[in-house]
Amino acid sequence: MSESLPEETLLLVDPDLDFLDWATKHLAAKGLRILRCDDAGKAIKVIEKTPVNVVVSAVLLQPFDGLDLLSRIRTQSPDTLVILTTGFPTTGQIIEATQKGAHDVLRKESLSFELRPVVESALQTVEDRRGAVEPLPEMPSGDGRVKIIGVSRALQDVFKLVGRVARSDAPVLISGESGTGKELVAKAVHEYSPRRQQEMITINCGAIPENLLESELFGHEKGSFTGAIAKRSGRFEQADGGTLFLDEIGDMPLSIQVKLLRVLQDGTFSRVGSNDTIKTDVRIVAATHKNLAAEVSAGRFREDLFYRLNVVELRIPPLRERPEDIPLLAEYFLQRITRKNGMARIRISAEATASLASHHWPGNVRELENTIARACALASSQILLPADIPLSSAPGKTSALAHGLDQIINSAPSDAPLVEWITKQVAGRLLDRSGGDFKEASILLGVEQMELKRILSSKTV
Numbered sequence: 001m002s003e004s005l006p007e008e009t010l011l012l013v014d015p016d017l018d019f020l021d022w023a024t025k026h027l028a029a030k031g032l033r034i035l036r037c038d039d040a041g042k043a044i045k046v047i048e049k050t051p052v053n054v055v056v057s058a059v060l061l062q063p064f065d066g067l068d069l070l071s072r073i074r075t076q077s078p079d080t081l082v083i084l085t086t087g088f089p090t091t092g093q094i095i096e097a098t099q100k101g102a103h104d105v106l107r108k109e110s111l112s113f114e115l116r117p118v119v120e121s122a123l124q125t126v127e128d129r130r131g132a133v134e135p136l137p138e139m140p141s142g143d144g145r146v147k148i149i150g151v152s153r154a155l156q157d158v159f160k161l162v163g164r165v166a167r168s169d170a171p172v173l174i175s176g177e178s179g180t181g182k183e184l185v186a187k188a189v190h191e192y193s194p195r196r197q198q199e200m201i202t203i204n205c206g207a208i209p210e211n212l213l214e215s216e217l218f219g220h221e222k223g224s225f226t227g228a229i230a231k232r233s234g235r236f237e238q239a240d241g242g243t244l245f246l247d248e249i250g251d252m253p254l255s256i257q258v259k260l261l262r263v264l265q266d267g268t269f270s271r272v273g274s275n276d277t278i279k280t281d282v283r284i285v286a287a288t289h290k291n292l293a294a295e296v297s298a299g300r301f302r303e304d305l306f307y308r309l310n311v312v313e314l315r316i317p318p319l320r321e322r323p324e325d326i327p328l329l330a331e332y333f334l335q336r337i338t339r340k341n342g343m344a345r346i347r348i349s350a351e352a353t354a355s356l357a358s359h360h361w362p363g364n365v366r367e368l369e370n371t372i373a374r375a376c377a378l379a380s381s382q383i384l385l386p387a388d389i390p391l392s393s394a395p396g397k398t399s400a401l402a403h404g405l406d407q408i409i410n411s412a413p414s415d416a417p418l419v420e421w422i423t424k425q426v427a428g429r430l431l432d433r434s435g436g437d438f439k440e441a442s443i444l445l446g447v448e449q450m451e452l453k454r455i456l457s458s459k460t461v
């Protein structure tokens with residue numbers, strides 16, 4: 001801890017006395033007074049009597065939990081920074097805690113290396129803020145909202161950002177590969193915003209032909225184009241007061257990008273076939289699997305629109321960059337699928353979990369979800385083994401296989417029928433592998449022994 005810091009007070013709140021002992025020693029520093037409590041009621045009493053700069057509190061507490069304690073501290077002592085610690089934080093806990101003004105939310109598991117730097121940065125914030133304190137807003141909480149699973153630092157940072165931006169009306173741009181959970185995060189932004197009583201309307205800009213997309217978004221007047229047999233409102237009108245989720249925004253044609261820019265600039269638009277201006281109050285959340293900055297450079301996406309949309313960027317890393325999320329997600333999908341189908345409980349073996357964690361997951365979480373669903377449908381016992389979870393080849397293996405096939409194809413004599421030639425090579429390899437055992441080699445190749453002999457002795461190839 002920096003010696004130049006003035007006298008500060010840190011309060012540790014945790015029912016685990018061993019933890020309190022450890023943290024007191026771990027955080028001890030010159031100029032830092034450390035107080036400790038084992039329940040939330042005592043913590044409030046301490047804060048009533050003593051100015052406390054930073055609180056490090058567990059979420060699981062008596063007689064009320066750490067989130068309640070956080071709310072009370074925010075009201076009673078708005079300058080105090082609160083760091084919450086919890087075993088497996090849920091999405092809701094992290095978003096709610098951030099909205100309620102938590103300085104940070106840490107996993108108990110990572111405290112040995114995260115607690116000290118986070119406390120130091122909180123104390124630095126206390127020092128920087130001295131004389132200029134801005135109280136953080138209180139956010140309403142609620143249940144039954146979207147469930148996003150993830151313990152990786154990267155995903156927890158996404159949750160925290162959602163907590164920070166949900167309350168504002170700022171446009172949000174969510175980027176990430178296909179299947180990483182962009183739509184789920186968009187739902188979270190909506191559900192944790194004051195607009196959640198209204199709808200979130202979704203439109204996939206890549207799935208609708210250009211000539212229809214404009215009318216889908218802005219509506220049309222009767223007779224404005226062939227097929228416009230009646231006046232129709234568009235998604236902007238339907239989403240008034242709520243959120244409009246523009247999925248695959250990178251596929252939006254330039255002609256429509258101009259109109260979207262106008263809505264973002266002054267909140268107005270016109271229906272197709274009308275000059276009347278309609279005002280709308282919509283929060284825009286957009287998502288893309290493309291690199292929009294590169295699309296701007298290539299002239300396919302308007303730069304001005306990019307900057308308007310990209311006020312807050314939420315980047316969701318691919319699953320392979322956060323393997324620590326895989327076991328938890330797999331377990332979550334397993335429970336969801338078995339419960340939904342009224343199946344008995346199925347567990348995943350440690351070996352199968354390890355093979356899931358080392359897979360490349362080009363289709364990200366969606367691929368993992370489908371893999372688990374398939375494994376559940378085909379499971380022969382209550383424990384999934386690696387053999388029950390067939391994984392497509394990782395790119396490395398695919399390219400090695402492709403390379404091997406290329407070699408075989410290239411070495412084929414130009415006058416030989418290719419299929420027969422390849423079959424003969426494979427049959428020869430299988431006979432080698434089975435130590436010259438025709439019976440075994442024919443089983444491996446899936447033909448009768450006579451047929452194997454015919455293939456091997458074929459003179460045409």
Ligand SMILES: Nc1ncnc2c1ncn2[C@@H]1O[C@H](COP(=O)(O)OP(=O)(O)OP(=O)(O)O)[C@@H](O)[C@H]1O
Nearest residue numbers: 147148149150177178179180181182183184365366
């Ligand atoms: N962290 C997560 N926790 C739980 N479920 C998740 C998570 N991430 C993704 N999923 C699930 O994976 C599937 C794909 O997610 P989603 O549709 O949000 O991805 P996406 O990035 O919008 O994909 P695309 O770009 O292809 O539209 C959904 O069924 C979603 O519920």
